[in-house]
Amino acid sequence: MSNVLFESVLPPAQLQKAVADWLLEDTPSFDVGGFVVGTDDQVAILFCKAKGVLAGVPFFDEVFRQVTGCRVEWHFKEGVDLDPSTTKNGKLEVARVYGPARNLLLGERPALNMLARASGIATRCRKLRAMKEKAGWHGVIAGTRKTTPGFRLVEKYAMLVGGVDTHRMDLSSMVMLKDNHIWATGSISGAVAKARSVAGFSVKIEVECCSEAEADEAITAGADIVMLDNFDGPGIRVAAKSLKERWSGKAKFLVEGSGGLTEDNVASYFCPDVDVLSFGSVTQSVPHIDFSLKVQPASKAK
Known part of the structure; x- marks a missing residue:
């Protein structure tokens, strides 16, 4: 790079x-x-x-x-x-x-x-990026929106120079429905349907999920990406594999892992069924x- x-x-x-x-x-x-x-x-x-x-x-x-x-x-x-x-x-x-x-x-x-x-x-x-390449993992390492107010342009740019994905730039770039969105709306299905009604076909919708059951509901509702939030390495391997096998031939979606990822533990998250790993730590406490x-x-x- x-x-x-x-x-x-x-x-x-x-x-x-x-x-x-x-x-x-x-x-x-x-x-x-x-x-x-x-x-x-x-x-x-x-x-x-x-x-x-x-x-x-x-x-x-x-x-x-x-x-x-x-x-x-x-x-x-x-x-x-x-x-x-x-x-x-x-x-x-x-x-x-x-x-x-x-x-x-x-x-x-x-x-x-x-x-x-x-x-x-x-x-x-x-x-x-070097750790990912050494492990032979073909997924995406990404940053997050946990940037310094007023300094995001610099921090997202630095991610590119360092060789990782910037993830979404802002609230207008991609819809990410997190726990607060779900609780305020009442259900994952309702939140996804409401988001799709105004986001249109060109904007991806991602849903933060704390269990396979929530991920299944998000996929059924039409989510493009399911984020398995705060899973440990072994846990995300099992959940991602289960989801990919269960929905094979029925729906297309990406699995993202996020929450608590660091240089010290990321190796345990590298697996074929996880498509994206996003890190707040690339901008926090650097x-x-x-x-x-x-x-x-x-x-x-x-």
Whole structure:
């Protein structure tokens, strides 16, 4: 996946708005620090100080485009594995940013915060994908909608760079009927019928199920995907196999496993009858990758 460039998947208006919001949040009024350093042209080096997958390049570039007068020169392509341990000082030069001193510092923190988180997510996703491939499992590893408010575009993008599926982007992308939907409606069958009446033929409907009986009801009602929620590895193997055998030749559907999945237990979920495994953990409690941006003294800038 490191040879695939995903930048063109980002809507320009969304990319620009996200970055503009970050910059406005970080400098809502006077920039006294910028006044101190002035507008002389400088060069800043982006260092990576921890091993991980580089992700978030288009957002980083957009930050320094919007602060004006800056340009970024990358030494690595997005999606590559960075390893600072290969250097003498434990810091790997990833890029150089050129521009007026005050503008470099205006973009520094928003750009680094984004890059650290995006790269952390991509790193975890890359590891899960590698585990899937090593096990020979042909299903889909996916993220979830458990993203940071206002930061979903970055986090979903990082999933792509890391090599996993983004799952649904938002409430409008796919219908997922969870326990609260079922309880508020009264039944799985009623909830699916009501959803289908407005979703139309082009939108998939997924139903969260806590038992085979609930999954059977969802399939009977016409669900496209049944999510076996909070099953352990052995339990999901039995349930998924039973469902596929019972409905063979009668209905087409996907089986998704979700709830409590981690790097430590995912191997027990890999089986031919499970089509999708979705992880909230690819965005929650993800270690960030450590980056820094250092303006160089004039004597060292060349």
